[in-house]
Amino acid sequence: MNKPNPENDMEKGYRILLAEDEPKLSQVIQEELDNYGFKTDVAFDGRVAEKLFSQHHYALILLDINLPYKNGLALCKEFRAANKNVPIIMLTALGELQDKMDAFGVGADDYIVKPFHFDELFARIKVSLKRTDSSNNDLKCLDVEDLHIDFTSKTVSRSGQVIPLTAKEFSLLTMLAQNKGKVISKQEILEKVWDLNFDTGTNTIEVYISFLRNKVDKNFEEKLIHTKPGFGYYMK
Secondary structure: OOOOOHHHOOOOOOEEEEEOOOHHHHHHHHHHHHHOOOEEEEEOOHHHHHHHHHHOOOOEEEEOOOOOOOOHHHHHHHHHHHOOOOOEEEEEOOOOHHHHHHHHHOOOOEEEEOOOOHHHHHHHHHHHOOOOOHHHOOOOEEEEOOEEEEOOOOEEEEOOEEOOOOHHHHHHHHHHHHOOOOOEOHHHHHHHHOOOOOOOOOOHHHHHHHHHHHHHHOOOOOOOEEEEOOOEEEEO
């Protein structure tokens, strides 16, 4: 891979925590991230990752699940409780749907199955670091029925009940709410929420829609998030 032009490197200076117990793979990932201008700390087990997290402020975290001493799921839950905004991407060989559901359930923002192309990893890192969509800069809040979205505090509530969302869930919900009544295709969601112009072949979007429904719709009689089979998703 060609080394990026530092003048065009918007990520230069961001500090990343990489928790990966396989030395060769962690070295390759660290070198590639260094090429992009990131500052990368590497932890080969869960206890070291936990210590580094307590000592530094990270812009993003990359977590393997099968880590010695303390696994990635436990770390993800702990890190999310300490910092609700830091993007957390799981890097793992575990590719079953339940594995992904478990990761998203403890607060992961994204999930990449090994082996992967580094271009895809970097694309996901890049979009995860875009914390605020420029289209929302002048929009302070948005209401859809009894759902309230506050863009200033990045909080969501329904009928006065606060609904905790990850950064990625917030972005997806915002996209649906801003396009109320319009069917949004999976490809458009990939492009605008994940900043990807290609289908990764995974069911990540379906998993996120499922999590949103569990949080936004499950405990309410009126359902806001709907599917149009073969076309995409929309908010009613």
